[in-house]
Amino acid sequence: MINFVTRFAPSPTGYLHLGHAFSALTAYHAARAVGGRFLLRIEDIDEGRCRPEFEDAIYEDLEWLGLQWETPTRLQSTHFNDYAAALEQLREKNVVYRCFKTRKETADEIARAPHLPPDGPEGPQYFGAPLTPMEERSRLTRGDAYAWRLSIAAARDFLGPAFERLSFIEEGLGPNGEIGFVKAKPEIFGDPVIARKDLGTSYHLASVFDDAVQGITHVIRGQDLFYAAHLHRLLQTLLDLPEPIYRHHRLMKDKNGRRFSKRDQSITLRAQREAGVKPSDIRHSFDFR
Numbered sequence: 001m002i003n004f005v006t007r008f009a010p011s012p013t014g015y016l017h018l019g020h021a022f023s024a025l026t027a028y029h030a031a032r033a034v035g036g037r038f039l040l041r042i043e044d045i046d047e048g049r050c051r052p053e054f055e056d057a058i059y060e061d062l063e064w065l066g067l068q069w070e071t072p073t074r075l076q077s078t079h080f081n082d083y084a085a086a087l088e089q090l091r092e093k094n095v096v097y098r099c100f101k102t103r104k105e106t107a108d109e110i111a112r113a114p115h116l117p118p119d120g121p122e123g124p125q126y127f128g129a130p131l132t133p134m135e136e137r138s139r140l141t142r143g144d145a146y147a148w149r150l151s152i153a154a155a156r157d158f159l160g161p162a163f164e165r166l167s168f169i170e171e172g173l174g175p176n177g178e179i180g181f182v183k184a185k186p187e188i189f190g191d192p193v194i195a196r197k198d199l200g201t202s203y204h205l206a207s208v209f210d211d212a213v214q215g216i217t218h219v220i221r222g223q224d225l226f227y228a229a230h231l232h233r234l235l236q237t238l239l240d241l242p243e244p245i246y247r248h249h250r251l252m253k254d255k256n257g258r259r260f261s262k263r264d265q266s267i268t269l270r271a272q273r274e275a276g277v278k279p280s281d282i283r284h285s286f287d288f289r
Contacts, residue, residue: 004036006218008062008069009207011043012054014262016061016269019222019252022286026249027220028067039214040069044077045199045206061269065279074214076206083201086209087148087194089239095154096194097130098146100139121227125190127152148195152187155234166233171218172247174226186234188227194235208232212241220247224259 008024010016016024031038042058044050062069090096128149131139139146156163166184173179186192194205207228211219219229226248236243251259260267272282 002034002036004031004034004217005039005215006031006036006220007039007041007211007214007216008067009041009043009210009221010058011046011049012051012058013046013049014054014268015057015271017260017262017267018269018272018282019260019267021061021065021269021282022252023220023222023249024062024067025065025283025286030218030220030247036218038067038069039074039216041074041210041214042076043203043206044075045080045083045201045203047077047199050077057270061273064269064273065282074210076210079206079210080200082213083195083206083209086205086239087201090150090194093158093238095158095238096148096150097128097154098136098139099128099149099191099193100131100144100146101128120188120190122189122192125188127191146197147193149191150194150231150235151191152189155186155238159237162237163234166237168229168233168243169245170226170229170248171245172220172249173223174248175223178226182229184230184233186231189231192231204228204231204235208235208239208241211244212236212239216244218247219244220249222251223248224251 006027008027010020010024028038030036040058040062042055044055059073087096126149129151130136159166166186168182168184170179170182174182192202192204194202196202210216226246229246229248233243235241253259254267262268269282
């Protein structure tokens with residue numbers, strides 16, 4: 001068995017659809033083709049939206065498709081302490097800060113600063129700074145909500161020349177044809193939120209940490225997450241985690257050219273199964289070239 005480990009990491013916030021099936025099968029076939037390992041991870045940190053019935057449906061749908069994965073399956077909701085430890089590492093390096101601004105306050109500040117860059121992958125790019133110690137203590141005493149933001153300026157200062165050398169290898173294809181050596185530009189996110197007071201982590205921090213813990217060598221996922229690799233390479237470097245190879249694949253779309261969505265119940269795997277569609281019909285409908 002060669003050193004090739006990949007994963008499929010859905011969130012149980014709805015039923016899997018045909019786009020999920022394509023992504024899971026793409027990763028599964030990639031691992032099987034080289035005698036590698038295929039893992040399943042349940043990204044259920046959003047406890048407000050994730051549901052046990054959707055998690056159960058993920059296992060049922062993937063088994064129905066004929067996929068096999070190693071057990072036990074990693075559940076992110078059981079590892080909040082791990083993510084807190086990773087956040088603490090970033091705090092010790094002084095590259096994160098508490099941001100008490102609401103979404104509206106952040107949007108208003110961006111509107112008053114026309115010199116800021118255009119929207120990033122997750123919306124307007126916001127670059128902030130920590131409050132003074134006195135101001136921060138006052139806000140914490142009041143119990144004000146806050147988010148932890150990664151300071152791009154502080155990260156650049158901490159890493160020095162290494163910040164400009166951040167890069168990743170793309171074996172698939174980015175949304176604009178990116179392939180091969182890609183220079184990472186985490187600043188396109190502004191100062192991204194990597195944890196919230198009530199949650200303690202974010203998709204970015206948890207995903208990066210779990211990929212390292214699970215020994216993921218190849219991150220295979222849709223092009224909609226291509227830009228996340230820019231930020232993830234920064235987090236991996238700051239946390240001294242290994243660098244995986246990335247392989248982003250095209251997104252499945254409906255006849256009108258729209259991406260499949262969990263909101264479209266007609267294309268869920270559950271609906272397909274109930275309509276009499278066979279797993280082989282779905283597998284054969286995908287072109288994995």
